[in-house]
Amino acid sequence: MASSSTKPIFTPPLTTSSSSSSSQPPTRSSLLSFLHSTTPTPISLNLSRSRISFLNSPSSAVRSLSIKNAAKTIEAAETSRVSRVGGLDANSQETKPTILVSEKLGEAGLELLRSFGDVDCSYDLSQEDLCKKIASCDALIVRSGTKVTRQVFEAAKGKLKVVGRAGVGIDNVDLQAATEYGCLVVNAPTANTVAAAEHGIALLAAMARNVAQADASMKSGQWQRNKYVGVSLVGKTLAVMGFGKVGSEVARRAKGLGMQVIAHDPYAPADRARAVGVELVSFDQAISTADFISLHMPLTPSTKKVFNDDTFAKVKTGVRIINVARGGVIDEDALVRALDSGKVAQAALDVFTEEPPPKDSKLVQHERVTVTPHLGASTKEAQEGVAIEIAEAVVGALQGELAATAVNAPMVPAEVLSELAPYVVLAEKLGRLAVQLVAGGSGIKSAKVVYRSARDPDDLDTRLLRAMITKGIIEPISDSFINLVNADFTAKQKGLRISEERVAVDSSPEFPIHTIQVQLSNVDSKFGSGVSEGGDISIEGRVKYGKPHLTRVGSFSVDVSLEGNLILCRQVDQPGMIGQVGNILGEQNVNVSFMSVGRTVRRRKAIMAIGVDEEPNQETLKKIGEVPAVEEFVFLKL
Numbered sequence: 001m002a003s004s005s006t007k008p009i010f011t012p013p014l015t016t017s018s019s020s021s022s023s024q025p026p027t028r029s030s031l032l033s034f035l036h037s038t039t040p041t042p043i044s045l046n047l048s049r050s051r052i053s054f055l056n057s058p059s060s061a062v063r064s065l066s067i068k069n070a071a072k073t074i075e076a077a078e079t080s081r082v083s084r085v086g087g088l089d090a091n092s093q094e095t096k097p098t099i100l101v102s103e104k105l106g107e108a109g110l111e112l113l114r115s116f117g118d119v120d121c122s123y124d125l126s127q128e129d130l131c132k133k134i135a136s137c138d139a140l141i142v143r144s145g146t147k148v149t150r151q152v153f154e155a156a157k158g159k160l161k162v163v164g165r166a167g168v169g170i171d172n173v174d175l176q177a178a179t180e181y182g183c184l185v186v187n188a189p190t191a192n193t194v195a196a197a198e199h200g201i202a203l204l205a206a207m208a209r210n211v212a213q214a215d216a217s218m219k220s221g222q223w224q225r226n227k228y229v230g231v232s233l234v235g236k237t238l239a240v241m242g243f244g245k246v247g248s249e250v251a252r253r254a255k256g257l258g259m260q261v262i263a264h265d266p267y268a269p270a271d272r273a274r275a276v277g278v279e280l281v282s283f284d285q286a287i288s289t290a291d292f293i294s295l296h297m298p299l300t301p302s303t304k305k306v307f308n309d310d311t312f313a314k315v316k317t318g319v320r321i322i323n324v325a326r327g328g329v330i331d332e333d334a335l336v337r338a339l340d341s342g343k344v345a346q347a348a349l350d351v352f353t354e355e356p357p358p359k360d361s362k363l364v365q366h367e368r369v370t371v372t373p374h375l376g377a378s379t380k381e382a383q384e385g386v387a388i389e390i391a392e393a394v395v396g397a398l399q400g401e402l403a404a405t406a407v408n409a410p411m412v413p414a415e416v417l418s419e420l421a422p423y424v425v426l427a428e429k430l431g432r433l434a435v436q437l438v439a440g441g442s443g444i445k446s447a448k449v450v451y452r453s454a455r456d457p458d459d460l461d462t463r464l465l466r467a468m469i470t471k472g473i474i475e476p477i478s479d480s481f482i483n484l485v486n487a488d489f490t491a492k493q494k495g496l497r498i499s500e501e502r503v504a505v506d507s508s509p510e511f512p513i514h515t516i517q518v519q520l521s522n523v524d525s526k527f528g529s530g531v532s533e534g535g536d537i538s539i540e541g542r543v544k545y546g547k548p549h550l551t552r553v554g555s556f557s558v559d560v561s562l563e564g565n566l567i568l569c570r571q572v573d574q575p576g577m578i579g580q581v582g583n584i585l586g587e588q589n590v591n592v593s594f595m596s597v598g599r600t601v602r603r604r605k606a607i608m609a610i611g612v613d614e615e616p617n618q619e620t621l622k623k624i625g626e627v628p629a630v631e632e633f634v635f636l637k638l
Ligand SMILES: NC(=O)C1=CN([C@@H]2O[C@H](COP(=O)(O)OP(=O)(O)OC[C@H]3O[C@@H](n4cnc5c(N)ncnc54)[C@H](O)[C@@H]3O)[C@@H](O)[C@H]2O)C=CC1
Pocket: 167, 168, 169, 170, 189, 192, 193, 196, 241, 242, 243, 244, 245, 246, 247, 264, 265, 266, 267, 268, 296, 297, 298, 299, 302, 303, 324, 325, 326, 350, 351, 374, 375, 376, 377, 378
């Protein structure tokens, strides 16, 4: 006979290279709470801790943030901070989050952050100092000058919940480490687009007309009109490499200057190019036909040094190159060689592999190179916009919202979130229940989730539900903290395969999901009745009246609200059973909140599902086990 729940043993084959103790993701007892937990408390088997803080404020889930609404956002942050209990932002000075801003940020953004948390503006920190400070920070806001390395996440010891990149490029943030540590990374992808594009055009024109060189010459007392004869832009071909936000704005402006614009971007939709009147071409075609090449792709492993000796060999002799993307996309030594040989006539660079570059950099010193110190995003307007954009994203994330600009987590639109909210609660509880039915010693390798829904699969986003089921399965049996950011990673790391199936049902598509079923295969159960005919531990639930309900255990139908704790008993189906068990609980002052009996065949076997507010002590559980008709029972914490 099963007794009260014991810790199932989970034997994860650690498959990733980062499994040394120092690099293990931290332990935190927060929830998908998204990023709510204030203290990194190790997870024990205390399953009764409260959860669901991630969606515990309807206002946070549906709040829409926009730059125009900065003032409203401040107000909302303040209202929310004082009105919510139990979350990171409860009405207490002590629980205010600490936000470290490590590079200069626009005042409007700072103001918004200050309305929500304690803001520490510490610029020019060494890596060592950053690592020291970060252990007490809930959020970190950076621009391109701060390297957020694995060491930073390690040093954060689980406290850091969100890194906000006040700009586009996130190549200075170790995203893999952030994900492993369950730390959300958000960026501000739109507010500096125009500034970067304008800077690209400024460099293009300045380079073509030798503005910087002529200026320096005049300031040194010279008047060299013949030396600084330039080239015209009109009618020339510009190749835009990377036809994203900045690239397309550059293209638009270059067309206004009378240039022929072509673009290369393996992922850009043709209609976007068509709308701007630009032809998308292959990499080789772009570089071999262009008079000017302007770089606008992100720095990734596949774009690193994509402009190298081989590439320069293919360009048109006398080509001019502009780079306001990332220094690392060019092999800078190769560029110096190409400039020296005359293959490349000129370059205008805002970004460098190493920033700032060494003072004696041949590239920076080259007389046919125009340089600026990473000024692409540095306009007043862009910096105000970026600051607000990132402050809103960070405040939202700290309040438990899924940021629209999340870089390392699925973006779930606010309306989807609010619709899925009760199912998210159900999903985690089902995962948590299923794992508690596993007998000690069984290693869980695979879980299958079956969603029964009347919705078209395209209208059903289950990533959040899968993450919560994963969280429910893993957290009770390991010391991992799971959220949407690291759910898939952690499952993989622990050798747990989660598969999903959608089954169409004939119910109302008004509700996204009819039932969710969690099946654990190839494991022994400590509650035989929780095993389906197919041999899997199987439980099913649905949302009723906005609340999660357990509706099936193994082959037995039940109907019990998933609140508090749960006792599942299998007994001989006979009169008086409910009374007997109810009396035992009542004697111990354990309040029964719900009760449901499900049976397969009348007067044969039945399952009794009893919701209890309190946790019965061992003595009480023993008495239940001693009721003659009770064949097996299990106590489950939700
Ligand atoms: N200098 C500065 O201050 C600033 C620099 N940037 C940089 O500009 C770049 C572009 O920014 P956004 O346009 O906002 O980003 P985006 O994400 O809108 O556009 C990037 C484009 O590059 C494309 N791409 C990816 N791999 C490619 C490849 N191998 N070849 C060609 N295209 C490829 C993508 O499909 C995408 O369309 C980023 O590197 C960003 O960090 C952005 C703002 C300011």
